[in-house]
Amino acid sequence: MIAYLKGKLAYKDPTFVIIxxxxxxxxVKISLQTYSQIKDEEQVMLLTYLxxxxxxxxxxxxxxxxxxxxFLNLISISGVGPNTALMILSSLNADELEYAIIHxxxxxxxxxxxxxxxxxxxIILELKDKIKREALGDSMILPSTFVKTNNKIKEEALQALMTxxxxxxxxxxxxxxVLKKSGPEISLEELIKASLKNP
Incomplete structure (x- = not known):
């Protein structure tokens, strides 16, 4: 099994890359979620599934x-192949998909x-309890307001901080x-400023 690939990003497209x-x-086939995270990188490491x-x-x-x-959870479900799983993960990021399944x-x-x-x-029937169990053990569990309301603002702030x-x-x-303290009403500019100060 190939666990990951690390090398030069020789070619990139929203649906696949060549490393x-x-x-x-x-x-390597990728989702839009992964593409948005690696599109500006020259060297890349991707976790892989063969x-x-x-x-x-x-x-x-x-x-x-x-x-x-x-992805692995999705393809374990009858009727969901790897390409369908990738399509789901391109349409909904991990937070949004988990929220949709749990709710x-x-x-x-x-x-x-x-x-x-x-x-x-x-998908909901087979993964709901599993994702709930994993979320309970995850210290980074996010409030639903953050997932639904702040997803776009979070992505933009993240890009700004990385830049x-x-x-x-x-x-x-x-x-x-910052979002845990401020709640969902914070503006993008305020979020970026506060995140720069946060230890």
Whole structure:
């Protein structure tokens, strides 16, 4: 099993990348979520999953462990293949998908291209308890208002902090801490300023 790939980003597209590792190019399918996180990088490390079928081997790549975990959960469900799982993760980021599953928002998942009502219901039925259990053990669990209302503002603030030189993990930690104190009504500018000050 190939656990991850680390090398030069030789080619990038919103749906796949080619990673050059010592002169060998590995083509890896990715979600829009991962693409937005790596599009400006020259060197990249992606967590990977190798899907083996009779007619070929396909690599799927993820920037974050949380996205890979959701991908593996999705493909464990009957009727959800790797490409459908990737489509879901391109339409909804990890936070949004977990929120939709926990709160049984069938329509949110059904709105993803290629996902019918039966599949959306099956995803919720089979993953709801599992995600709840994982969330309880996750110290970074986010309030639902943050997931629903602040998702866009969070992404924009994160990009701004990373542009200013913050490591991604530190920037996310600061943004989460600020939002917990301020609530969902904070403006983007205030969030960025407060996150710069947050230890």
């Amino acid at each position: 050059d590792i010592m002169g060998i190019g590995y083509q 899907h083996i079928k009779e007619d070929g081997h396909t690599l799927y790549g993820f920037k974050e462990e949380s996205e890979k975990k959701l 049984e928002e069938v329509k949110t998942i059904q709105n993803v291209k290629g996902v019918g009502i039966k599949t959306a219901q099956r 200013l030189g913050f490591p991604k993990a530190a920037a996310e930690k600061n943004i989460t801490a």
